[in-house]
Amino acid sequence: MAHLLRSRTLPAEIPIFNLTRQYQSLKKEINTALRQVYANSQFIQGPNVKLFAEKFAHYCEVRYCIPVANGTDALYLSLRALGIGPGDEVITSAFSFIAAAEAIVNAGATPIFADIDPLTFTISPDSVKTLVSSKTKALIPVHLYGLPADMDTLINIAQQNHLAVIEDAAQAHGARYKNRPSGSIGRTGCFSFYPTKNLGSFGDAGAVTTNDAALAQKIRSLANHGSGRSQYDHTDSGMNSRMDEIQAAILNVKLGYLEQWNRKRRQVAQYYSQAFSGISELTLPVEPPDRKHVFHLYTIRTPRRDLLLNYLKSQGVTTKIHYPAPLHLLAAYQKLAYASGSLPESECAAQEVLALPLFPEIKTSEVRRVCEAIKTFFKN
Numbered sequence: 001m002a003h004l005l006r007s008r009t010l011p012a013e014i015p016i017f018n019l020t021r022q023y024q025s026l027k028k029e030i031n032t033a034l035r036q037v038y039a040n041s042q043f044i045q046g047p048n049v050k051l052f053a054e055k056f057a058h059y060c061e062v063r064y065c066i067p068v069a070n071g072t073d074a075l076y077l078s079l080r081a082l083g084i085g086p087g088d089e090v091i092t093s094a095f096s097f098i099a100a101a102e103a104i105v106n107a108g109a110t111p112i113f114a115d116i117d118p119l120t121f122t123i124s125p126d127s128v129k130t131l132v133s134s135k136t137k138a139l140i141p142v143h144l145y146g147l148p149a150d151m152d153t154l155i156n157i158a159q160q161n162h163l164a165v166i167e168d169a170a171q172a173h174g175a176r177y178k179n180r181p182s183g184s185i186g187r188t189g190c191f192s193f194y195p196t197k198n199l200g201s202f203g204d205a206g207a208v209t210t211n212d213a214a215l216a217q218k219i220r221s222l223a224n225h226g227s228g229r230s231q232y233d234h235t236d237s238g239m240n241s242r243m244d245e246i247q248a249a250i251l252n253v254k255l256g257y258l259e260q261w262n263r264k265r266r267q268v269a270q271y272y273s274q275a276f277s278g279i280s281e282l283t284l285p286v287e288p289p290d291r292k293h294v295f296h297l298y299t300i301r302t303p304r305r306d307l308l309l310n311y312l313k314s315q316g317v318t319t320k321i322h323y324p325a326p327l328h329l330l331a332a333y334q335k336l337a338y339a340s341g342s343l344p345e346s347e348c349a350a351q352e353v354l355a356l357p358l359f360p361e362i363k364t365s366e367v368r369r370v371c372e373a374i375k376t377f378f379k380n
């Protein structure tokens, strides 16, 4: 009884994201699009996938977009199409989601983990420079949290060492580096449309973007069982990694809102940053002048992270740690034998980062409550 009374007086929990609100706001459009797919019943390689490929290529300002089954496959297919495999090394960020590292391992190559820049959370070019060897074939920078990596410096290193650059843009739909869209700068750009991404489907989906016609053709083929000119002509041993019509129909509706949603994300981020500007114990996200951040996540850092997390939880504010462990120290990569302390910035970030609630449909009252809770915590 007592706990019932108490829970009734507590304000509603603020989620870190809420997909139901987005569906409610687009219900009519999405249901219409889905009914068309059902009526048409061409569930694989139908008109919606084709349309999405055209629209997303246009959005990313590239010549080609290959819709695939998920973002991890987009990375794997890029590596395969570039001919990267056993004996090759690929450098990527130690502080990220595991997908790029997995794709490298699944392609038969070895991931080499680089450290990050502690302010942007993106791969450190200086760290990359120290890791390039005669075996290095590619570099996968991650535009973490929605902020593009230091692309000109990385492309320079890549050109000097004949490395292919594959952008992991899974968190950066619509982000820009020197006014160029993420996914349009490297040999390929790899996107995920996992439901909670800035552009999300109703299941798994992904895409590869590129300006290279031959590479696009190769990826399209590999993602469709290595298909050749006709149905049972196979020029490669590929895989099944096709985006389906249902996902594409939803993405075609949602793509029309992406810019407006990213604007809203940026506004909320700005509100947070202003509210927290006087808190010396907090390090806030940065947006270098040559880059546009799309705030897939608004991530703060503080040495008192775990205490803050628990306090916010007690106040009904949901937060999340992206990511609690750097990749080089995961059990999955034990065999690579990285020592603790070998990539200090990545290891420190894993101890200090905390993502706050941020999604386009967040209410002003919710944002205010997050701000009040954080200010109260740091007053004490």
Ligand SMILES: *Cc1c(COP(=O)(O)O)cnc(C)c1O
Pocket (backbone or CB within 6 Å): 070, 071, 072, 073, 096, 097, 099, 100, 142, 168, 170, 171, 191, 192, 193, 194, 204, 205, 206
């Ligand atoms: C989500 C994500 C991926 C992988 O996407 P999936 O569609 O889940 O396979 C890759 N890289 C990063 C940085 C991501 O956040």
